[in-house]
Amino acid sequence: MAAINSVTELTQDGDIAIVTLNSPPVNALSANVRDGLFEGFKAAIADDSVKAIVLICAGRTFIAGADISEFGGASKGASLFDVQNMMENSPKAVIAAIHGTALGGGLEVALTAHYRVAVPSAKCGLPEVNLGLLPGAGGTQRLPRIVGAEKALEMMTSGAHVPAKECLAMGLVDSMAEEGKLLEGAVAFARKVLDEKMPLKKVRDRDVAGGSPDVFANFRKANARKFRGFMAPEANIKCVEASLLPFEEGLKVERTLFMELMTGPQSAAQRYVFFAERAANKIPDVPDDTEILPVKKVGVIGAGTMGGGIAMNFLNAGLPVTIVETKQEALDRGLGVIRKNYENTAAKGRLTLEAVETRMGLLSGSLELSDLADCDLIIEAVFENMDIKKDVFGKLDKIAKPGAILATNTSFLNVDEIAAATSRPESVIGLHFFSPANVMRLLEIVRGDKTSKPVIATSMKLGKTIGKVAVLVGVCNGFVGNRMLAMRQRQAQQLVAEGAMPWDVDRVLYDFGFPMGPFAMSDLAGLDIGWNKDASKGETIRDVLCEMDRRGQKTGAGYYDYDEKRNAKPSAVTEQIIRDFAAKSGVNARDIDDAEILERTILPMINEGAKILEEGKAIRASDVDTVWVNGYGWPVYRGGPMHYADSLGLAKVVERLKAYEAQHGDFFKPSALLEKLAAEGKGFKDLK
Numbered sequence: 001m002a003a004i005n006s007v008t009e010l011t012q013d014g015d016i017a018i019v020t021l022n023s024p025p026v027n028a029l030s031a032n033v034r035d036g037l038f039e040g041f042k043a044a045i046a047d048d049s050v051k052a053i054v055l056i057c058a059g060r061t062f063i064a065g066a067d068i069s070e071f072g073g074a075s076k077g078a079s080l081f082d083v084q085n086m087m088e089n090s091p092k093a094v095i096a097a098i099h100g101t102a103l104g105g106g107l108e109v110a111l112t113a114h115y116r117v118a119v120p121s122a123k124c125g126l127p128e129v130n131l132g133l134l135p136g137a138g139g140t141q142r143l144p145r146i147v148g149a150e151k152a153l154e155m156m157t158s159g160a161h162v163p164a165k166e167c168l169a170m171g172l173v174d175s176m177a178e179e180g181k182l183l184e185g186a187v188a189f190a191r192k193v194l195d196e197k198m199p200l201k202k203v204r205d206r207d208v209a210g211g212s213p214d215v216f217a218n219f220r221k222a223n224a225r226k227f228r229g230f231m232a233p234e235a236n237i238k239c240v241e242a243s244l245l246p247f248e249e250g251l252k253v254e255r256t257l258f259m260e261l262m263t264g265p266q267s268a269a270q271r272y273v274f275f276a277e278r279a280a281n282k283i284p285d286v287p288d289d290t291e292i293l294p295v296k297k298v299g300v301i302g303a304g305t306m307g308g309g310i311a312m313n314f315l316n317a318g319l320p321v322t323i324v325e326t327k328q329e330a331l332d333r334g335l336g337v338i339r340k341n342y343e344n345t346a347a348k349g350r351l352t353l354e355a356v357e358t359r360m361g362l363l364s365g366s367l368e369l370s371d372l373a374d375c376d377l378i379i380e381a382v383f384e385n386m387d388i389k390k391d392v393f394g395k396l397d398k399i400a401k402p403g404a405i406l407a408t409n410t411s412f413l414n415v416d417e418i419a420a421a422t423s424r425p426e427s428v429i430g431l432h433f434f435s436p437a438n439v440m441r442l443l444e445i446v447r448g449d450k451t452s453k454p455v456i457a458t459s460m461k462l463g464k465t466i467g468k469v470a471v472l473v474g475v476c477n478g479f480v481g482n483r484m485l486a487m488r489q490r491q492a493q494q495l496v497a498e499g500a501m502p503w504d505v506d507r508v509l510y511d512f513g514f515p516m517g518p519f520a521m522s523d524l525a526g527l528d529i530g531w532n533k534d535a536s537k538g539e540t541i542r543d544v545l546c547e548m549d550r551r552g553q554k555t556g557a558g559y560y561d562y563d564e565k566r567n568a569k570p571s572a573v574t575e576q577i578i579r580d581f582a583a584k585s586g587v588n589a590r591d592i593d594d595a596e597i598l599e600r601t602i603l604p605m606i607n608e609g610a611k612i613l614e615e616g617k618a619i620r621a622s623d624v625d626t627v628w629v630n631g632y633g634w635p636v637y638r639g640g641p642m643h644y645a646d647s648l649g650l651a652k653v654v655e656r657l658k659a660y661e662a663q664h665g666d667f668f669k670p671s672a673l674l675e676k677l678a679a680e681g682k683g684f685k686d687l688k
């Protein structure tokens, strides 16, 4: 056995050399890894007793890509291209042995091997697009040469991790090894290559299948909505187009576009989000070795909009769930919606009917809270009313087993007050899901004054188990997400009161990158949520719309008019109501330009985010961004409100807030933290 360097070993099994990488956690292609690979292959090629070379990784995965943390720094050691050239031009067969995930640069390394062997649980993908990039180490040119233009477009613009079996069918993997016996399988395959004198296939020498101009035109058209605002998908498509050129020319296109993306603001934001999501898992005063409580059975209280979606998360993860309602009818409706959701997914081919039944088999309904006595975690999702919540928690206190986690899904209410209704506030926590709860990735975990560390650690871990991005926040009105959203909503309403039209506000925020604006969102959710018919006195624009039965999409009209296909059109009725309101309240309605709409909706959010940090309700600025990207559709290519503020420059943010403060008063007064950072020439990124 020979150590090549601290992360690479070269060993031999007869005439087969084995280069083993061991660079935890994910064998990313750091300078050390590249050096190790380069020197390892060089030594194996130079050794006359070696006839073929297997590349394999120790630990949980094959190479998961370039080392993202090195991006932007000066490059050191052997380049990735040096490594790839060494492998591809090796006079001895090179076999990549894949387990875990071969992603990005990792797959691009494997594509310069002559053959690829994988275990069934392995996955391959080029996820660079999710970092605002494209595969920059020949992947854009080699992948289409194996899987054809159409599949390459799919894989590169989705970043999907493709299971080994599908890779085998596409020719991306040449042979499967038995699970747990990758090395043996790869060595046996290497012997077969030698015995059968199989050719040293270079992917670069192949031709691309498919790729007529209409393939690209159709792909662009079909995905226009999905790719809206992003630069990377189009750059990936251009590279696949370039793969129809001679290999070296295609590589040049790849290089140019890669550098454009790498040095641009979108990729910087997307890479920031990648690390932000992972940083959110780290809680300074809750160390990694904090006790994790066993969660084997889950209870959910309330089978409404949220309760049903919350239950689905746990069923999907294979955990049994009991859901409790007050009336049989509500229970039946709730269970029915869950079944229907699963059946719809099955109808789209994304779930087997057998899986639908397995999941439904884990679900039971009840009208008795006492049926939750054996649950390890109970999540309350009843009406947003403090008295009802306190009543439920008071009862739970008497029923739940000792040590069970008692969670509330409240959107705004004080978790400490809810916890005080029990004799065990240390077990109470907020688990704030977002609608639809089975789809949205964000989970705000609300830490009460007395919540215990094991309850926090277990909740964070559970978030991961159910595929959520979990962010720990503190108790305050609306926590991080809704508290900041309220600022945007207030300004959106205020702008309309001053003469802006709802569709103008929506358009500006849509163009900024949000999936929809606040008024379109109201129409979708229903304007009458929280509206009381009897108490309504036409005091707001919403009151008037609701009184006219314009309650949103469900009634065919709200802020907008809707046709039978629910296409929205600006409404003359709404416009008149707005004008009448302005006249009545003595406001001189004026045209408001897009720049003002954007600043007045976004800057107060940034300011509120700064107040949240000041008050310690979020641990770090990147947690605020993680909330907004995953829960509220903030465009990931703008990194989140705090990252966006940094990109504008905090001095500019403060200057603009002060300008609005002068016109509109205290609402815009910059927070002390914002002023301080701006004065010091710093950004939120500098907060430690």
Ligand code: 3HC
Residues within 6 Å of the ligand: 025, 026, 028, 061, 064, 065, 066, 067, 068, 069, 101, 103, 104, 105, 106, 108, 127, 128, 131, 133, 134, 135, 136, 137, 139, 275, 278, 279
């Ligand atoms: N570079 C640097 N660090 C990385 C990394 C990478 N490519 N991939 C993962 N890590 C780090 C994470 O930051 C995390 O660190 P932490 O423990 O200190 O927070 C640790 O590895 C473990 O990562 P996860 O928590 O994400 O572990 P999972 O097991 O859940 O997921 C994974 C593993 C699927 C590999 C996931 O980490 C992942 O998707 N990584 C990114 C893969 C990727 O995007 N590769 C392409 C990179 S760009 C590229 O290759 C350019 C090339 O074309 C030139």
Ligand code: NAI
Residues within 6 Å of the ligand: 301, 302, 303, 304, 305, 306, 307, 324, 325, 326, 327, 330, 380, 381, 382, 383, 384, 385, 388, 392, 409, 410, 411, 412, 432, 433, 434, 435
């Ligand atoms: P919903 O009105 O759709 O559902 C509430 C359900 O709870 C109803 O089916 C009701 O019958 C049931 N219920 C009421 N009292 C009960 C009791 N004592 N025991 C058992 N069941 C009871 O409400 P929704 O939208 O699901 O909201 C639930 C909670 O989730 C609220 O606190 C809300 O603020 C929060 N939330 C809502 C979001 C949304 O977008 N709808 C998003 C995030 C949180």
